Amino acid sequence: MAYRYDVLLKNGIVVDYATDREGVADVAIKDGKIAEIAPDIAPTLAQEVIELSGYHVVPGIIDLHTHISAWIGGKFGHKMLAKAGVTTTLDMAGPVDSVLELARDYGVGLNVATIEYVRPGYTVKDTNPSTAELQDLLDRSLKKGAIGLKLLGGHYPLTPEATARAIEVANQNKAYIAFHCGTLNKGSNIEGFHEAIELAQGKALHIAHINSYTRGVIRPWMQEAEEAIAALIANPTIRCESYLSPLNGTSAKCSQGVPESLQTRKCLEAGGFAPTEQGLEEAILSGWAQINMEAGGEVVLATGSEAVAYWRQKGTDTTVSFNVNPPEPRLRLATAKRPDGRFVVDAISTDGGGIPRNVIVEMGLSLVKLKALTLKEFVQKTSYNPARILGLMNKGHFRPGADADITVLDLTRQQAFMAIVNGKVIMVNGYVCGQGSTVITTAAGAAYVQEKGLQSLVVDLAQSAFYGT
Structure with a gap:
């Protein structure tokens, strides 16, 4: 059977600034693009249907x-x-x-x-x-x-x-x-x-x-x-x-007894600590400085002796955060x-x-x-x-033909329930299932990006809002 759409998002509350839309609607996706948004699209037209009643569907x-x-x-x-x-x-x-x-x-x-x-x-x-x-x-x-x-x-x-x-x-x-x-x-x-x-x-x-x-x-x-x-x-x-x-984020790397980053030194002084390597260690032990530590497949904030040990193990070359x-x-x-x-x-x-x-x-x-x-x-x-x-004129909105980059929001929990990029689900309910990356680059860098084994998306910043258009 030939389907008209690849994916159909049913019954979500669609919110789009560009088209001034806010209300329950279905979103149909074909070839990674927004194909149609309508009050009721028949499920039989899509190869895959995702029910999103109660969730808010917004541009990625x-x-x-x-x-x-x-x-x-x-x-x-x-x-x-x-x-x-x-x-x-x-x-x-x-x-x-x-x-x-x-x-x-x-x-x-x-x-x-x-x-x-x-x-x-x-x-x-x-x-x-x-x-x-x-x-x-x-x-x-x-x-x-x-x-x-x-x-x-x-x-x-x-x-x-x-x-x-x-x-x-x-x-x-x-x-x-x-x-x-x-x-x-x-x-x-x-x-x-x-x-x-x-x-x-x-x-x-x-x-x-x-x-x-x-x-x-x-x-x-x-x-x-x-x-x-x-x-x-x-x-x-x-x-x-x-x-x-x-929280901020800055470098915890030290050289010759002091943090290399001026910002790190300022944050230490703001917390009443000396802007030195020893002062940073004392700040980590006290909880003022929070080391960004890899754990369980993510980065978490750590303080105390465990954080100091991790920081030392990395030769002080880690990230640190301060509540500033x-x-x-x-x-x-x-x-x-x-x-x-x-x-x-x-x-x-x-x-x-x-x-x-x-x-x-x-x-x-x-x-x-x-x-x-x-x-x-x-x-x-x-x-x-x-x-x-960024000059991504085909993203950030739900006009027909726009890239199907979509974030599905759970307003009650104030969390993202789903993320879709180019029509493919990359995250659902906290489980990350996407693969690969698309690198946004200029015409000068497209060949190099592809040589690295990555997909490229070429933008022209001269035509972007960065330069006023």
Whole structure:
């Protein structure tokens, strides 16, 4: 028998920002695409029928800031994202080869984009790389499948001049450029945030995790949040996201008796600990510092002597989290709107992946229950906006012919019940069953991605919302 559809999702509550839809309907999928949405589609027309009464069916969640490389995040990040209902993600650091290798070896069906870090002593010679060196790094990164570069200012800062050069180089090439604010002149705080906007000089830039600069380090945290909101309204070329978890994530690696990351040192001082390797050990034992430890096929947060032993076993080269994000700025930034009604902060992200804080659904739906966001607005911030920023015009919505990337939500439990990518179920009720990865890349990197044994999805960022279209 020849079926009209491959899969039919029956009786779910379909919510789509792009088409202004919210109500019970059936969703038919054919060849990995949305074929039809209607009040009642006959089950006999589909090869497979999935009953979803009581569940909400939304465009696949796109997390615009995660970490899924061996350097940070690790091999379980793909599984953790799928369990959280994510269908597409942007790895926000690289290294790009590591991201591709883990996507190939541990992929569970996700769509994955990545950007390459600009790190002194690793991808550039020092803290003041020239335009030519930055152009060379970008060219090599694009050819390897990255879509752009990431400035790790809060951890491994460059000079302000080199930071501005990197933004300029990316914009000239219509490549992605993201910035964890901070230079050798300003820290990873509200002043570093303002400096980032100044250095961008009206060019396109993704400022990462806005909430990280509103922790009350310089001024009261709500004053910092309002400053950030006003600055974003005044600078519409800045793309951004914020996350809802109280936890951050940073490197626990130490050299010569101190943490390599400036951010780790700042977090230790915030907890009353010395910004040294010994201070970090004391913070782990006390519970202020939480080591990201692999256990049971995932990454979990650990403290105490067991966490110290794991950290030492790894030569201190692990990720550590601190409870440093106050709640009020997180909620304000997630819901703030511009005078024209658009959101100030484009997306809700997690900075998660292999870092255990993949709470877009869990905490995002809390905002829905509080009526701080409507369900359509939740979809806008977690799928539609991120898709447009990445140039994924066939994702983030349920128009006919769109990619069948779908997240099924259980609003009562505030969890993802199912995740579907390109018409294939990759997770159901916490069980991850997908395989492989599709790498979002540019035309320059498609061949390299395929040589790595991965599927490629080519985007043109010049035609994306990142560059204003």
